[in-house]
Amino acid sequence: ARPPKTENVIFGKRGMRLEDAINESNEYYREHGSAVVYKKPTPVQIVHVDYPARSQAVIKEAYFRQPSTTDYNGVYQGYYLDFEAKQTKNKHSFPLKNYHQHQIDHFRRCLAQQGICFTLMQFADPNCVYLFPATALLRYWDDTTGRHSIPLKEVARVGYKIAVGFAPAIPYLDAVDALIAATHPQNSKGTIE
Amino acid sequence: ARPPKTENVIFGKRGMRLEDAINESNEYYREHGSAVVYKKPTPVQIVHVDYPARSQAVIKEAYFRQPSTTDYNGVYQGYYLDFEAKQTKNKHSFPLKNYHQHQIDHFRRCLAQQGICFTLMQFADPNCVYLFPATALLRYWDDTTGRHSIPLKEVARVGYKIAVGFAPAIPYLDAVDALIAATHPQNSKGTIE
Ligand SMILES: [Mg+2]
Ligand SMILES: [Mg+2]
Numbered sequence: 001a002r003p004p005k006t007e008n009v010i011f012g013k014r015g016m017r018l019e020d021a022i023n024e025s026n027e028y029y030r031e032h033g034s035a036v037v038y039k040k041p042t043p044v045q046i047v048h049v050d051y052p053a054r055s056q057a058v059i060k061e062a063y064f065r066q067p068s069t070t071d072y073n074g075v076y077q078g079y080y081l082d083f084e085a086k087q088t089k090n091k092h093s094f095p096l097k098n099y100h101q102h103q104i105d106h107f108r109r110c111l112a113q114q115g116i117c118f119t120l121m122q123f124a125d126p127n128c129v130y131l132f133p134a135t136a137l138l139r140y141w142d143d144t145t146g147r148h149s150i151p152l153k154e155v156a157r158v159g160y161k162i163a164v165g166f167a168p169a170i171p172y173l174d175a176v177d178a179l180i181a182a183t184h185p186q187n188s189k190g191t192i193e
Numbered sequence: 194a195r196p197p198k199t200e201n202v203i204f205g206k207r208g209m210r211l212e213d214a215i216n217e218s219n220e221y222y223r224e225h226g227s228a229v230v231y232k233k234p235t236p237v238q239i240v241h242v243d244y245p246a247r248s249q250a251v252i253k254e255a256y257f258r259q260p261s262t263t264d265y266n267g268v269y270q271g272y273y274l275d276f277e278a279k280q281t282k283n284k285h286s287f288p289l290k291n292y293h294q295h296q297i298d299h300f301r302r303c304l305a306q307q308g309i310c311f312t313l314m315q316f317a318d319p320n321c322v323y324l325f326p327a328t329a330l331l332r333y334w335d336d337t338t339g340r341h342s343i344p345l346k347e348v349a350r351v352g353y354k355i356a357v358g359f360a361p362a363i364p365y366l367d368a369v370d371a372l373i374a375a376t377h378p379q380n381s382k383g384t385i386e
Contacts, residue, residue, distance in 0.1 A: 036302045038262055043234035044252065059237065062252035069231055075273035078307035109229045114271035
């Protein structure tokens with residue numbers, strides 16, 4: 001497999017990359033007891049490791065493996081969250097080629113288990129971030145009429161705009177609340193003793 | 194950080210390691226649409242990558258990082274699952290030193306978010322596997338009277354024995370059902386449209 005692509009569009013005025021901004025937000029949410037979400041490590045196939053005396057093990061040969069899932073998952077108020085973050089320099093639409101088949105398949109399986117699945121879409125110029133539900137992404141993915149991107153208008157209509165800030169940088173849980181209210185209206189959950 | 198320890202106790206008659214048996218069970222559950230659970234990749238800090246022309250990228254220098262979480266997580270019927278698998282050659286008790294502080298901290302945070310958290314404990318001789326709830330593990334961990342292991346009797350009393358089989362090798366979802374019935378009795382969940 002190829003190494004994971006570095007996201008090159010910088011995030012907002014602080015010059016943060018999208019992934020770093022999300023990791024920082026996850027840390028904020030963990031520290032405040034709001035949610036427990038992590039980015040999954042890049043899967044690597046380790047072939048050779050050196051164990052020099054008195055020092056740290058060094059991986060000397062390894063290869064990137066194809067991930068099977070999306071980048072982020074975790075738990076929020078009893079809900080399983082699963083999402084992928086993507087960005088585009090396009091101004092008016094979000095290209096579907098940003099997604100990979102394994103991510104789509106993973107979303108389908110997690111939705112069948114009642115997971116809360118979405119993608120964070122960043123438009124670089126002007127900088128804005130939307131939470132876009134995986135159910136809507138799958139409708140576009142399965143659309144065989146040949147559309148290869150989602151118009152920004154549709155992203156704005158179906159998705160939830162995230163008020164990008166400082167702490168956390170990407171307060172996506174507000175949008176998750178809105179998504180849950182729309183998809184799980186009658187939910188009432190027990191608590192663990 | 195050190196490389197992750199290889200689990201050396203082989204699993205049952207088929208000579209499978211515990212981790213492989215769990216991975217195989219997770220695959221079975223995914224294929225049957227029962228749950229979506231994965232082992233997280235080993236976190237690695239990549240320092241140097243070679244990109245030979247016309248061939249695959251090779252990682253030439255990298256280091257093991259300390260994980261922040263447990264090994265497995267995923268989604269099952271709307272529940273967030275989070276667990277760690279451990280084994281012992283002891284016959285009559287399970288040593289607490291098998292667990293690390295970061296795993297305990299992670300359990301605490303996930304439980305606060307209403308995750309279903311547990312550990313799969315394998316006793317090698319005679320071979321048997323229990324699902325032991327994280328809430329009970331935390332009670333032992335926090336016990337300051339100096340007990341450093343959990344008696345097998347207690348594991349059997351508080352935990353759920355897993356009927357080790359072939360497909361899946363470790364049918365832990367049966368025990369998860371029992372754990373959910375005990376901890377979330379009044380649960381009723383909405384479904385995604
Ligand atoms: Mg990504
Ligand atoms: Mg482990």
